Amino acid sequence: MEKRAVKTKIKNEKLIDRRRKQIIDGAIKVFTAKGFHKATVREIAKEAGLTMGSLYNYIATKEDIIHIVYDYITRVLREEMKKAIAGIKDPEKRLQAALHQNLKAVYQNQEIIMFMYRESASLDKESLYTVLARETEYIELFEGLLRERFKGQRVNEERLRLAADLLPYIPVIMTSRRWSLKRRFESMDNVMKGILDFVLQGIEFIPEKSNTQEK
Amino acid sequence: MEKRAVKTKIKNEKLIDRRRKQIIDGAIKVFTAKGFHKATVREIAKEAGLTMGSLYNYIATKEDIIHIVYDYITRVLREEMKKAIAGIKDPEKRLQAALHQNLKAVYQNQEIIMFMYRESASLDKESLYTVLARETEYIELFEGLLRERFKGQRVNEERLRLAADLLPYIPVIMTSRRWSLKRRFESMDNVMKGILDFVLQGIEFIPEKSNTQEK
Amino acid sequence: MEKRAVKTKIKNEKLIDRRRKQIIDGAIKVFTAKGFHKATVREIAKEAGLTMGSLYNYIATKEDIIHIVYDYITRVLREEMKKAIAGIKDPEKRLQAALHQNLKAVYQNQEIIMFMYRESASLDKESLYTVLARETEYIELFEGLLRERFKGQRVNEERLRLAADLLPYIPVIMTSRRWSLKRRFESMDNVMKGILDFVLQGIEFIPEKSNTQEK
Amino acid sequence: MEKRAVKTKIKNEKLIDRRRKQIIDGAIKVFTAKGFHKATVREIAKEAGLTMGSLYNYIATKEDIIHIVYDYITRVLREEMKKAIAGIKDPEKRLQAALHQNLKAVYQNQEIIMFMYRESASLDKESLYTVLARETEYIELFEGLLRERFKGQRVNEERLRLAADLLPYIPVIMTSRRWSLKRRFESMDNVMKGILDFVLQGIEFIPEKSNTQEK
DNA sequence: TATGAATGAGTCTTCATTCAT
DNA sequence: GATGAATGAAGACTCATTCAT
Secondary structure, three states: OOOOOOOOOOOOHHHHHHHHHHHHHHHHHHHHHHHHHHOOHHHHHHHHOOOHHHHOOOOOOHHHHHHHHHHHHHHHHHHHHHHHHOOOOOHHHHHHHHHHHHHHHHHHOHHHHHHHHHHHHHOOHHHHHHHHHHHHHHHHHHHHHHHHHOOOOOEOHHHHHHHHHHHHHHHHHHHHOHHHHHHHOOOHHHHHHHHHHHHHHHHHHOEOOOOOOOO | OOOOOOOOOOOOHHHHHHHHHHHHHHHHHHHHHHHHHHOOHHHHHHHHOOOHHHHOOOOOOHHHHHHHHHHHHHHHHHHHHHHHHOOOOOHHHHHHHHHHHHHHHHHHOHHHHHHHHHHHHHOOHHHHHHHHHHHHHHHHHHHHHHHHHOOOOOEOHHHHHHHHHHOOOHHHHHHHOHHHHHHHOOOHHHHHHHHHHHHHHHHHHOEOOOOOOOO | OOOOOOOOOOOOHHHHHHHHHHHHHHHHHHHHHHHHHHOOHHHHHHHHOOOHHHHOOOOOOHHHHHHHHHHHHHHHHHHHHHHHHOOOOOHHHHHHHHHHHHHHHHHHOHHHHHHHHHHHHHOOHHHHHHHHHHHHHHHHHHHHHHHHHOOOOOEOHHHHHHHHHHHHHHHHHHHHOHHHHHHHOOOHHHHHHHHHHHHHHHHHHOEOOOOOOOO | OOOOOOOOOOOOHHHHHHHHHHHHHHHHHHHHHHHHHHOOHHHHHHHHOOOHHHHOOOOOOHHHHHHHHHHHHHHHHHHHHHHHHOOOOOHHHHHHHHHHHHHHHHHHOHHHHHHHHHHHHHOOHHHHHHHHHHHHHHHHHHHHHHHHHOOOOOEOHHHHHHHHHHHHHHHHHHHHOHHHHHHHOOOHHHHHHHHHHHHHHHHHHOEOOOOOOOO
16 A cells, blocks of 8 residues: 655655656667666666656656565556446446456557566565555456356356456466467457357356255 | 477586486476566576576576476476376366366466566577377366266367366466465365366266256 | 955946855855865755845855855954953953853854864865964964963973964864763863863973973 | 675685785785775786786776775785784883884885775775774783883873873874975984874873872 | 676766756 | 757766776
């Protein structure tokens, strides 16, 4: 919860926001290309359109940069998700919209999301804490959506929760397998549709079967 | 295809094998704890019970070490998978055995597997090529198992292939969500059983539905 | 001799004086706490209640700050000394008053005086010259006091001068040994009295002994 | 007491000793010329006849260098003092020998001793602790010598201890006033003799005067 | 073959000083 | 006169790799 503060030597808030955006953009470019460790602060500064010294007026350590990036991306993803399901009432459609938004977000931000998975080990404890909290929030959103979706049916509670944990991450697999998938599918849209279908089929293991057995 | 050769200054093959095993064990220890970049060659040498100079008689660069580790792990996983499904004839049981073996392998080697996912970017091109080839082989194994499982039914070819791509990776999610899952489930065995059920339910989207709709 | 001038961009003399006092106060705070090199101009500015830019309207370099501080402290010490012996006629009492004032000044300004001893190497040549000149003046004051004190007796000239050189500095030892002394003495006042006695005894080596031996 | 250990990456003890001596010599040269903060590690390495990297095989931080230097000098001074008074039985001669050795040591190591006084603030806590302990030991040596010297007489205990604290430091004043003293004295030997006389006169304040008053 | 000391290029970080507003 | 953001040169420290013994 405790939002890890990045110390800055600058007072002008507007300027901080502007520079921070530059830093985020530059950092994403360099980080996705080379990863956190191989990226040099110099390169990030350059890509951000700042000098070394200037960059360090807005951060204290290299770790701050990765923190800022994580903070930004997770916030954006969360906001887009909120927008995507806003106003949808039907539980089934609501879940589908969320799954679709998740797929889309993962697909459109492949590189940065892969980067985030890879480099979470490079986060300091506090940052990791913040990120994990946001992840949990995300999972809980899906848990809620699933619960509404199966409202009225008897559900296996453990399975519902497991599904909530799995759902948001399955699209990430698409990212690491994209080269293979691209060759086999007509379009990435089809891949996404396929994943959606797979997932929707999968969650059917949640309701307790009354007298008929699955399998 | 060309298996990236690690150049060594040593002739005695037996010695090479022994030393390489030492290197692998030491490297896994250090790599899983700190990641590739933060691990120093010095530390790996020490953990391997070798001196700096001696280690460099068996490798040429730090990258060689990660290559050797990847090579070793992927080979071991493949062999264990082969053993796990050997002799099973019934296609359904064969698929389940493979899924179960995959879950078990991921669970038992969590740290090293997480490391492999994270650090694949640290592999040089040739190594990456080798690893990807082995991954493809793994996927194709699952593709074959699925094909046998649905033999006789009309299958949606694209979906079958997609499922083959997804199945081996879904257990990895368990690894990154283990802290959350541990709290919610009685035991990790239950988690694994849950994932298996989810997956088995999911692949039911593969057969083309003739006239009846699911839901 | 040439009093090293600190260049300023400001015309208003009254303002210069006010700002300079702020700078001195801020600098002493920071310098005594961290020494010259570890003190940053930023920090001094802040402690002085000025902005970076404003501070640099009154100094040209960081060295200027230390110069201003030295100049201020030595001037204050000199003035207090003058006041302390003003009006005292009896040579013996006059010397004692000076020694006492010196002890008191050293004790009350321990930190800044220690700082001045430590960091004299950080002064630029001109500043050092000024400081040394003022020190010489101080020494000569003691030389004069001693000469009056022993007026009428045959004195060993070299010893008299040596004593003049030693006397003002002996109290400084108290400063570097204060932790030890505190433990052993009832009060710092007693320490000071002890030092005074020691010194008064010591200077008895100045008069040439005619035929009688001491001890 | 706890002797602060300087971590080294080197195993060969003889080599460590040799290199450490090089480092000490190089560091003293650079430190005395520029002080701790203005001295660069690169320069010290060069003066020590080592490369940057090599130097850092024998130390972990720049602070280690100053620690090593302090450790070395204080040890040498202590050993020379021991030698200087070894075998002397007569308490008065013993004290004089100690005072003389102290004067000589301070004079011959002026620069490094001035450096040590100035830069003790640059020592980390542990090092400072070690140094202070050694200083205390030195003081206690003088306390012992004084006690023997006045054996049989009724002494003012506080004064004796104060004298022990002052004696070893008075010669240091000579160092900071050497330019002035040089001009006034025939030779530095004379200065030293003068200081000795002053001190010997001064300590006569230690014995309690029975019925005769001093002064 | 084994050893481990030496090397130096490369990195993060700091901070005195400047200057446009 | 005041402000504070920008600058970049400089410094401490790391570590993969080499090589003489």
